Amino acid sequence: MHELLDFPADGNGLRRAFANFPSGVVAVCAEIYGVPHGLAVSTFVPVSLDPPLVSFCVQHSSSTWPKLSGATHLGLSLLGxxxxxxxxxxxxxxxxxxRETAVHRGTGEAVFIxxxxxWIEGVPETQVTAGDxxxxxxxxxxxxxREGIDPLVFHGSKFRTLHTG
Incomplete structure (x- = not known):
């Protein structure tokens, strides 16, 4: 039987609890004034099929998001x-x-890994402040x-691969 650990309901406790939940890794990228900018997120969620909407979360402290937020199109690459x-x-x-990542362009400023x-290309529709x-x-x-490529998974504060069978 596995031991139950109680954590405080603060940032450190939540980080430890969230480490038990696997997530995919998504690159959010655009080219701004001829220079590619991007960040990695693990809080990516399909929101709606009609209209087609997805969401991701970015920390307020991000120095990259202010650059990306003005792009007309963003490229999301679901990493393998x-x-x-x-x-x-x-x-x-x-x-x-x-530096060592091959990319290709999409519509407008969208950049893909x-x-x-x-790959998902889209237009930022809205931003909602939610805590930090x-x-x-x-x-x-x-x-x-692309078929036949397994997703990159982040779990337990490290990258993992899926095992089938």
Whole structure:
């Protein structure tokens, strides 16, 4: 039997509890004035099929989101298992986040990470303040996917792969 651990209902306690819930890793990217900018999020949620909407969350402290928030189109790349380096680079506070990452362009400013499991292109529709984050709702305009690529999963504060069988 597994031991039940009580955590305080604060940021550290929630972080420890949330580490027990696996999530996918999504790159949110756009080219602003000829320079690609992007960040990695693990709080991505499909919201609606009609109209097609998705959401992701960004910390208020993000220095990248203010640059991306003005883009007419954003590119969301649902990362695959072999894209851990890209996820780490996009999550870094400093440095060239795209130095060793191949990308391709979409409509407007949208930028996508090559080799992802799926790509979603959309237009930011609204932002809602929620505690120390913004919830960004994106209206989907284009979707593409590749078969046979497993998603990159973040669980227990590290990247993992899915095991089938």
């Amino acid at each position: 298992t072999d894209q851990q380096a890209a996820a780490k680079a996009l999550g870094a506070r400093n440095g060239d986040r795209f 090559d080799g992802a499991t799926a 984050h913004l919830v960004v709702i994106l209206r989907v305009h284009r979707v593409a996917a």
